[in-house]
Every structure is written in C-alpha cells, then in structure tokens.
Amino acid sequence: MEKRMIVIGAGPGGLAAAMLLASQGYEVDVYEKHDRVGGRNAELRLGEFVFDTGPTFLSMIHLVEELFEIAGRNLNDYMDAVNLDPMYELIFEDQNLVMTHNFDEMKKQIDENFEGSGEGYVRFMKETGKKLEALTPLLQSRMDRLIHMMQPKVIKALPELEVNKTLYEVLSRYFKDERLKMAFAFQSKYLGMSPWECPGAFTILSYMEHAYGIYHPIGGVNQLSQAMAKVVKELGGRIHTGNGVKKLVIENRAVKGVELENGETELADEVIINGDFAHVMTHLVEPGILKKYTPEKLEKKKYSCSTFMMYLGLDKKYDLSHHTIVFSKDYKKNVEEITNSRILSADPSIYIQNASVTDPTLAPEGKSALYVLAPVPNNFSEVGWEQEQEAFRDLVLDIIEEKTEFKGLRNHIVEEKLLTPFGWEHDYSVYKGATFNLGHQLSQMMIFRPHNKFEELDNCWLVGGGTHPGSGLPTILESARITANGIFEQYGKKAVPISPLPAWEGSQ
Numbered sequence: 001m002e003k004r005m006i007v008i009g010a011g012p013g014g015l016a017a018a019m020l021l022a023s024q025g026y027e028v029d030v031y032e033k034h035d036r037v038g039g040r041n042a043e044l045r046l047g048e049f050v051f052d053t054g055p056t057f058l059s060m061i062h063l064v065e066e067l068f069e070i071a072g073r074n075l076n077d078y079m080d081a082v083n084l085d086p087m088y089e090l091i092f093e094d095q096n097l098v099m100t101h102n103f104d105e106m107k108k109q110i111d112e113n114f115e116g117s118g119e120g121y122v123r124f125m126k127e128t129g130k131k132l133e134a135l136t137p138l139l140q141s142r143m144d145r146l147i148h149m150m151q152p153k154v155i156k157a158l159p160e161l162e163v164n165k166t167l168y169e170v171l172s173r174y175f176k177d178e179r180l181k182m183a184f185a186f187q188s189k190y191l192g193m194s195p196w197e198c199p200g201a202f203t204i205l206s207y208m209e210h211a212y213g214i215y216h217p218i219g220g221v222n223q224l225s226q227a228m229a230k231v232v233k234e235l236g237g238r239i240h241t242g243n244g245v246k247k248l249v250i251e252n253r254a255v256k257g258v259e260l261e262n263g264e265t266e267l268a269d270e271v272i273i274n275g276d277f278a279h280v281m282t283h284l285v286e287p288g289i290l291k292k293y294t295p296e297k298l299e300k301k302k303y304s305c306s307t308f309m310m311y312l313g314l315d316k317k318y319d320l321s322h323h324t325i326v327f328s329k330d331y332k333k334n335v336e337e338i339t340n341s342r343i344l345s346a347d348p349s350i351y352i353q354n355a356s357v358t359d360p361t362l363a364p365e366g367k368s369a370l371y372v373l374a375p376v377p378n379n380f381s382e383v384g385w386e387q388e389q390e391a392f393r394d395l396v397l398d399i400i401e402e403k404t405e406f407k408g409l410r411n412h413i414v415e416e417k418l419l420t421p422f423g424w425e426h427d428y429s430v431y432k433g434a435t436f437n438l439g440h441q442l443s444q445m446m447i448f449r450p451h452n453k454f455e456e457l458d459n460c461w462l463v464g465g466g467t468h469p470g471s472g473l474p475t476i477l478e479s480a481r482i483t484a485n486g487i488f489e490q491y492g493k494k495a496v497p498i499s500p501l502p503a504w505e506g507s508q
Contacts, residue, residue, distance in 0.1 A: 006031065012038075023071040027236075033245070058216075084213070120180075125210060166196055190436065194338075306379065306433040307421075309417075352372050437466045
C-alpha cells in the first residue's frame with residue numbers, strides 16, 4: 001500500500017500539494033472545515049453575483065501550468081485565463097496611470113508623464129530580471145537547515161536580497177518621481193508590508209507583473225482552487241469539505257494523524273498543514289508540546305496588515321478598468337498608520353476589482369460584481385470594528401465616488417457583504433486577522449521562517465503563506481512543490497522537476 005497523506009485545509013497550497021502527492025500514487029485525504037474548497041481563495045456568492053474571497057488575479061501563470069503538467073494534466077482543460085492588458089489603473093491626486101506589460105508602450109507612457117524617466121524603467125526591467133533569475137532557485141528550494149543556505153546557487157543569490165536596502169530605496173535608484181516609485185512599490189501590499197520596511201528583494205513583485213502579465217481566470221481566481229480539487233479527485237484523492245480538524249494526534253512529538261471536529265480520528269504517515277500557521281499552532285496543538293512556536297512566542301512575531309473587504313453586487317455595469325488602485329494623498333502616512341500606529345486612516349488607499357468588464361459569468365447582463373479592498377491594521381490594533389465598520393464603509397464609498405468614475409455607486413448596490421479583520425480572524429481562522437500571514441522581514445524569511453518540514457514535530461509538513469518561501473499565490477504554490485519534493489525524497493521517489501524561468505519577451 002502507498003503511504004497515506006492527510007492535508008489540513010483546501011486552500012491553494014494544500015490543494016497543490018494534494019495534487020502532486022496524488023499524482024505519485026499516494027493515498028491523499030484533504031480535510032476542509034468550510035463547505036467549499038479554496039480557503040481565502042474560495043468562491044463567494046451573494047444572490048446572483050460571484051466574487052473571489054481573496055486573491056483577484058494570477059501572476060507567473062507558467063508556475064500553475066507546470067504544476068498541472070507534473071500531475072499529467074493541461075491547465076487549459078480546467079480553466080480559461082484571460083491575459084489582462086492594461087493590467088491596472090493607478091489614480092493619484094493629480095494624475096492617472098494606466099499600467100501595461102507592453103514594454104515599449106509602458107516606456108513611452110512613463111517618458112510622456114515623467115519627463116524622460118523611461119530610461120529608469122528600462123534599467124529596472126533589465127536589472128530586476130537578473131535579480132529574479134538569481135533569486136528563483138532560492139524561492140524553489142528547501143530552507144530547513146543551515147546547509148540549505150550554503151548551496152552555491154543560494155550563496156550566489158544572497159547579494160540580490162539587498163538586505164540593507166528597503167523596497168523604496170531600491171526603487172529610488174530607478175525613479176525620481178514619488179508617484180512613479182509608488183506605481184512599482186504598491187505590490188508590497190501583497191505581503192501586507194510597507195515599501196519603507198519591505199526588503200529590497202521584493203522589487204521582483206512588480207517585475208513579475210510587467211514581464212509576464214497578470215491573468216483573470218473566467219469565473220474568478222477561485223477557479224484555480226476548483227481546478228486543482230478536480231484533479232485531486234481524478235487522481236484518486238478524497239476531499240472532505242465541511243469536515244474540520246479539531247487537533248493534531250501527536251505521540252512523542254510525532255504527528256500520527258488528526259482528530260476531526262466530528263470526533264473521528266484519522267491516521268496518516270504524513271500530515272501536511274495548509275491552515276494559517278499561527279492559528280494552527282495555537283488551536284490544533286495541545287499546550288506544552290511546542291517550544292519554538294508557543295502561543296507567547298507567536299504573539300511576539302511580526303505579522304502583515306489586514307484588509308477591510310466590501311463585496312458589492314450592482315444593478316449597473318461600469319465600463320471602467322478591471323483593476324483600479326486609488327492612492328491616498330499621503331501614501332507614506334497611510335502605510336505608517338496601518339503598519340506602525342495601527343489606527344484607521346482618515347484617507348485610506350483603496351483597491352477596486354471591476355471584473356465584470358472582462359468576465360460575464362460573475363453577474364447577470366447589465367449588472368456587475370464589484371470587489372473593494374482597503375488595507376487596514378491587523379487585530380493587534382485597538383480598532384473596534386463593531387463600532388467602526390459602518391463609518392469606514394461610508395468613508396471608502398465617499399472616496400471611490402469622489403476620486404474615480406464609479407459615480408453614484410451607492411445608488412446601485414443591491415447585494416453587499418463586509419469582511420473586517422475580525423471576520424478574517426473568526427470566520428477564516430486567520431491569526432489576528434493578518435491576511436497576508438507572518439511578515440516578510442528578513443528575520444522571518446528563508447531559514448528563519450517556519451520550515452516546510454516542520455521543525456518541531458515529526459511527520460509534519462507545512463504549505464501556504466506561513467512557511468518558506470512566503471505569501472502570495474505563486475510562492476504558496478512553490479511551497480507545495482517544495483513540501484511534496486521533501487516527501488518524495490523521504491520515501492525514495494523522484495523529485496518533481498523545476499523548469500527555468502521563462503524568458504522575458506520585452507524589447508531588449
């Protein structure tokens with residue numbers, strides 16, 4: 001009999017790991033407490049409207065294609081992804097920028113709007129492309145032990161981490177105008193971090209978008225979770241939705257299986273955890289077992305910000321950009337309030353996804369599904385969301401109606417759901433509502449992040465944003481590959497291949 005694997009949580013990391021393990025013949029069971037797959041990447045329905053709960057686009061889609069190929073499948077048979085160009089519109093106080101991943105067009109637009117700054121864009125793309133190429137092996141390799149850090153490919157990549165520089169400082173090498181810097185810095189929000197604190201290595205986030213584009217799967221990014229779940233089942237795996245895990249079954253610091261919320265116990269040779277890391281370690285492990293990650297020590301870690309979410313079903317279709325980002329007047333102050341002061345900003349930055357302009361499946365004809373996100377402090381703050389959420393909702397709508405062309409938005413809302421940091425914590429089991437997981441400070445990256453082969457418990461593996469290489473869909477999928485390869489190695493199976501980075505097709 002092949003070994004039995006239990007995966008806790010049917011988020012993207014758990015499903016990708018399950019897919020890879022099932023493709024190698026392992027007996028795989030995925031336990032998910034919600035009634036649908038996806039976790040933070042699940043479908044959300046309000047009446048006749050469909051939304052993504054969390055992630056709203058795919059970047060580095062070649063990684064997804066590769067995982068499906070490893071499982072003997074073709075992604076195009078399961079999901080129809082549209083390459084979005086323009087990618088998104090950025091709204092500043094005195095200027096709008098429409099960002100494209102057409103290299104020549106982007107350079108031309110930068111030159112026209114920022115007096116010859118196109119040369120900085122050319123340097124940024126060429127130099128950051130080399131940086132990503134150097135860092136990719138580091139993002140695809142295990143970082144469980146010091147010896148992993150001593151591999152030649154890792155040592156070669158370390159200078160590219162730019163440990164002594166922030167993202168903002170690195171971008172200042174290429175761009176003088178503050179708006180232009182922000183156009184390539186806001187992606188640090190994917191990590192829930194400030195550009196003034198985020199390590200300089202993460203210039204690769206905006207580069208990935210400009211070099212490889214961003215994609216919208218028809219039906220939403222949740223279709224990725226549903227596609228992977230379908231493949232898991234085709235390969236003989238079982239997915240048990242509405243069946244949460246109450247605790248890990250641990251004997252002599254080895255995980256033997258799980259006790260389910262329905263009282264049943266399921267045993268396994270290996271357990272892969274896709275739940276939010278700090279939540280799992282404080283809720284599914286009995287007190288006194290862990291030493292490195294006790295509740296007290298976890299509380300002292302650094303965590304990402306949270307998000308205030310609005311899912312709006314509209315009886316009108318706005319013919320505006322698929323993705324729009326409205327910057328606050330003082331972006332640095334706004335970020336400071338979120339990450340350090342931990343107060344609600346009076347002038348928040350806002351992200352709007354208007355996916356119905358691309359995807360007719362999300363709402364009936366003439367209507368649209370609008371997704372609105374404002375970064376806010378996590379639940380280490382003293383924000384009382386029960387008292388604050390309605391006023392903050394009104395503030396966000398005021399800003400959208402004032403600064404964008406979504407005029408009269410309030411008059412067209414027919415379905416609405418709000419999700420605050422408290423909702424993230426209590427409904428989605430996200431520790432302190434920190435939507436993007438543990439922070440990505442250098443002290444919490446690579447070997448300093450919880451290891452893919454979890455260091456405190458035997459037969460226990462991690463996938464998702466709380467382990468190496470970090471949060472964000474591409475890296476979460478890589479965490480699944482790293483963990484699956486670790487298990488294959490342990491049982492004498494061949495590791496799944498890793499393809500080189502695709503060539504950037506921009507003008508040279």
